[in-house]
Amino acid sequence: MIPALSYRLDMLNLSIGGKKMNLESPRPYASLDYTPDVERATAQIHEKVRSVIPDLEWPVFAPYIAAINELKRQRNAVILAHNYQTPEIFHGVADYVGDSLGLAQFGAKTDADVIVLAGVHFMAETAKILSPEKMVLIPDPKAGCSLAASITGADVRLLRERYPGVPVVTYVNTSADVKAESDICCTSANAVAIVESLGVDKVIFLPDEFLGKWVASQTDVQLILWKGHCEVHERFTGEELRAYRAAQGEGVEILAHPECPPDVLAEADFVGSTAAMIKRVGDTRPRRVVMITECSMSDNVAVEFPDVEFVRPCNLCPHMKRITLPKILKSLETMETQVEVDPETGARARLAVERMLAVGRRD
Ligand code: SF4
Numbered sequence: 001m002i003p004a005l006s007y008r009l010d011m012l013n014l015s016i017g018g019k020k021m022n023l024e025s026p027r028p029y030a031s032l033d034y035t036p037d038v039e040r041a042t043a044q045i046h047e048k049v050r051s052v053i054p055d056l057e058w059p060v061f062a063p064y065i066a067a068i069n070e071l072k073r074q075r076n077a078v079i080l081a082h083n084y085q086t087p088e089i090f091h092g093v094a095d096y097v098g099d100s101l102g103l104a105q106f107g108a109k110t111d112a113d114v115i116v117l118a119g120v121h122f123m124a125e126t127a128k129i130l131s132p133e134k135m136v137l138i139p140d141p142k143a144g145c146s147l148a149a150s151i152t153g154a155d156v157r158l159l160r161e162r163y164p165g166v167p168v169v170t171y172v173n174t175s176a177d178v179k180a181e182s183d184i185c186c187t188s189a190n191a192v193a194i195v196e197s198l199g200v201d202k203v204i205f206l207p208d209e210f211l212g213k214w215v216a217s218q219t220d221v222q223l224i225l226w227k228g229h230c231e232v233h234e235r236f237t238g239e240e241l242r243a244y245r246a247a248q249g250e251g252v253e254i255l256a257h258p259e260c261p262p263d264v265l266a267e268a269d270f271v272g273s274t275a276a277m278i279k280r281v282g283d284t285r286p287r288r289v290v291m292i293t294e295c296s297m298s299d300n301v302a303v304e305f306p307d308v309e310f311v312r313p314c315n316l317c318p319h320m321k322r323i324t325l326p327k328i329l330k331s332l333e334t335m336e337t338q339v340e341v342d343p344e345t346g347a348r349a350r351l352a353v354e355r356m357l358a359v360g361r362r363d
Pocket of ligand 1: 145146148231317
């Protein structure tokens with residue numbers, strides 16, 4: 001049965017960047033039934049995702065996709081989706097898809113009034129830091145991140161006391177408070193370039209220990225590390241990769257994200273950010289690929305490369321999976337949950353993010 005949402009919209013008036021917004025937009029489709037109109041409106045998307053979404057499931061997703069795409073036009077909203085979102089979000093409703101760096105870059109330049117972040121909380125916060133005048137919505141504010149939860153702004157201040165004068169490089173997977181205490185941010189797409197851009201022989205690198213170890217192996221700069229880990233990538237093991245290689249034989253390429261432990265990266269053929277992995281598949285077109293990262297990534301990339309066989313190891317990020325089509329629709333209907341950042345903290349955090357954006361990506 002198609003789920004129906006039962007809440008009612010109250011009349012709300014809201015101002016975004018000085019513009020008045022009437023939030024009593026009626027739902028564009030009267031019901032969430034799979035009608036012939038919905039079927040027509042979503043036919044192209046359906047065709048694209050047929051290889052990863054079974055036909056049986058399409059009538060459940062399609063009404064939400066049609067309603068969301070119509071409502072975001074009414075709201076002048078864009079949906080930014082991380083590469084780890086499920087295919088019905090990634091291919092069905094997103095205006096931009098990418099890794100953390102790509103989402104930050106797109107969020108900084110879009111002229112939409114509203115940004116809906118189909119990702120985790122630090123990504124929405126980063127969008128708000130870069131676009132304080134815009135309304136930034138996260139469909140589920142509980143979508144967190146084990147890396148962001150591993151460190152606070154107070155921890156960074158203590159590290160600065162312990163290592164006076166050593167600059168702080170912070171992964172974007174952190175809260176606004178932590179970014180505000182940092183000199184510059186980085187992502188897995190540009191971490192080595194950012195560390196080297198500072199022209200010093202030692203940096204404090206926070207909070208991902210494994211990414212830090214990988215960066216340290218690529219540069220002469222000495223890194224002082226923190227013990228934060230991604231709960232998804234830390235579960236992979238080198239033994240698991242050796243088993244994939246043995247089972248898949250010749251012609252398999254193993255791509256791993258640098259948030260994985262060092263023994264995993266040592267077994268991989270290529271190490272890079274999610275965007276770098278996608279580029280690698282496009283450039284080399286291997287016969288078979290194993291992507292050592294979050295589960296949905298392979299589904300999303302497989303749609304673009306039907307000639308490549310994807311072996312799908314499945315470690316799900318429970319935080320990313322909190323974002324669903326019904327929650328995105330509800331978010332656009334109610335304009336909740338809005339992400340707010342204290343203006344003073346936001347201004348300091350913005351400096352660290354903008355310094356990173358000035359260096360750009362290096363993958
Ligand atoms: S995959 Fe890991 S780093 Fe990414 S949001 Fe989930 S817990 Fe955080």
